Amino acid sequence: MEQKISNEEYNKYVEQITPTYNTWKNCFHAFWIGGAICVIGELIFSFFKNYMGMAQTDAASFESMFLVLLSVILTGLNAYGHIARLGGAGALVPITGFANSVAAPAIEYQKEGQVFGIGVKIFTIAGPVILYGIFTSWILGIVYYTGGLFGWW
Numbered sequence: 001m002e003q004k005i006s007n008e009e010y011n012k013y014v015e016q017i018t019p020t021y022n023t024w025k026n027c028f029h030a031f032w033i034g035g036a037i038c039v040i041g042e043l044i045f046s047f048f049k050n051y052m053g054m055a056q057t058d059a060a061s062f063e064s065m066f067l068v069l070l071s072v073i074l075t076g077l078n079a080y081g082h083i084a085r086l087g088g089a090g091a092l093v094p095i096t097g098f099a100n101s102v103a104a105p106a107i108e109y110q111k112e113g114q115v116f117g118i119g120v121k122i123f124t125i126a127g128p129v130i131l132y133g134i135f136t137s138w139i140l141g142i143v144y145y146t147g148g149l150f151g152w153w
């Protein structure tokens with residue numbers, strides 16, 4: 001026998017199972033997690049520039065590589081997911097979040113093999129970001145070039 005649920009009962013059920021979020025709390029966590037990642041990046045940059053004697057551009061390159069490495073290691077240790085859940089966009093927007101979005105599927109699908117596991121799934125999260133980033137930069141490049149031809153800038 002089929003049981004009918006009224007709209008009121010259904011709405012009450014949906015309210016019970018729908019997670020609630022505190023926007024101000026989420027913004028605070030994103031702010032301090034993102035800020036902490038930036039402070040770590042600045043410390044790494046200062047180390048390479050001041051203690052290793054590198055030029056500014058070289059130190060910046062090594063900083064980026066080191067942050068990517070650190071993110072991949074934390075992803076492999078299953079720690080970056082916890083940081084991202086707490087920090088939200090503060091952890092996902094910097095270069096560390098991009099590295100995590102590439103490393104996580106590679107780690108998850110490695111048991112399926114090099115080609116059909118890692119090769120196929122590695123860009124499932126980062127792929128759309130790369131695609132639309134390249135497409136948008138291409139469109140903006142055309143707009144900029146066209147604007148230069150007509151003397152708009």
